[in-house]
Amino acid sequence: MKHLLLLATGGTIACRETAHGLSPALDGTALLDFVPELRDFCTVDVRDLLQLDSTDLTAADRMAMARAVRDARDAYDGFVITHGTDTLSYTAALLFYLLADMPLPVVLTGSMLPMGAQGSDAPRNLRDACRVAADGRAGVSAVMHGKILAGDHVCKFDAHAVDAFVSAGAPPLGSVGADGRVRWDVPAAPPAVTAPQAVDPHVLLVKLTPDLDPSFFAALHGYPKVVLEAFGAGGLPARLEQAVRALLESGTRVYLTSQCPAGGVDLRRYAVGRRAAALGLVPLDSRTTEAALAAVMCGLA
Secondary structure, three states: OEEEEEEEEEOHHHEEEEOOEEEEOOOHHHHHHOOHHHHHOEEEEEEEEEEEOHHHOOHHHHHHHHHHHHHOOOOOOEEEEEOOOOOHHHHHHHHHHHOOOOOOEEEEEOOOOOOOOOOOOHHHHHHHHHHHHHHOOOEEEEEEOOEEEEHHHEEEOOOOOOOOEEEOOOOOOEEEOOOOOEEEOOOOOOOOOOOOOOOOOOEEEEEOOOOOOHHHHHHHOOOOEEEEEEOOOOOOOHHHHHHHHHHHHOOOEEEEEEOOOOOOOOOOOOHHHHHHHHHOOEEOOOOOHHHHHHHHHOOOO
8 A cells, every 4th residue: 555645735625714715724634534535545644834825835835845755755655735726837847847856756736625615626636636646657747627737737727617727738647537547648757867956936927918018128137037928939029129138138048938828939930939049038948837937947948
C-alpha cells in the first residue's frame, strides 16, 4: 500500500462560510475525514503547510511547497497538494520546473465547492488525486474533475463551473474513471537531471492591446524581466517598437508569448514577428502564460 503525504495549503476545498465570505478553515486531517475510502488503497500523512486563499500565494509560498516535497522525498511514495483553484495553474507550472528532477508523483488538486458542501466536487477530486499519486508515475500534475493535467499545461477557463480546468496546448495526460482506475493516454517522460533551486519573482506580464500607448513602457525602464503577451503567433506593433527598444536599452529583458491558449509564438512567420526577433525579444514558444512566467522566473527561458 502506497504511503502519501498530503500538503494542505487552504483554498476553496478547505473553506467555510464566514461573515466576510468563504475563507479557508479546514486542515488536512479534516479534509481526509470526508474521504475514508482512501484507506482502501493508500495511507496518508498530513502536513498543514498554509491556510490561504490561493489569490494570496506568492513565489515564496510556492518555493515552500517545493521544499516540503524535497525534504520528505525519502519517506513517501508520492505527494498530494490541496490548493485553491484561482492560482492552481501558476503553482502547477512553477512546481513543474522546480521539481523537474523529482522521481515521484506530485499531484495538485482543489475544488470549486468547499468540502462538505452539497454537491461538492471536493471528495472526488481529493480521492482521484490520491489515486494518481499512488499510481506512481513521476512528475507534477493536477487532477480536477477526473482529468489528469500536466503541470505546465494547466488552465482554469471557467470561474464557476465544477468542470473548470482544461489542458491548454496539449492533450490531458490521462483520466481517473468512476471506478477509480487511472488511465494514462500520454507516455511518461523521464525526470530531468537537474532542476532550478531558486526563482526570481521580479517578472511582469504585460498584455498587449490594439491601442496600448507607447509611453506606458517608460514606466518599466530598468525592471528586470517583462513578458509581453502578444497577438496570435507573436510580434510587436510597429508603433511600439521604438518604446520597446528603449526598454531593452534600459537593461530590461523582454520576452514574448501569445495570448492564444494553444499554438504558441513563431517569430519566423510574419514580418512583425521577424522585426520583434531582430529587436531582441525572446520568444517563449508554445508555453502557456503560466508556464512562460514560471520558466522566466526559473531562468529557463
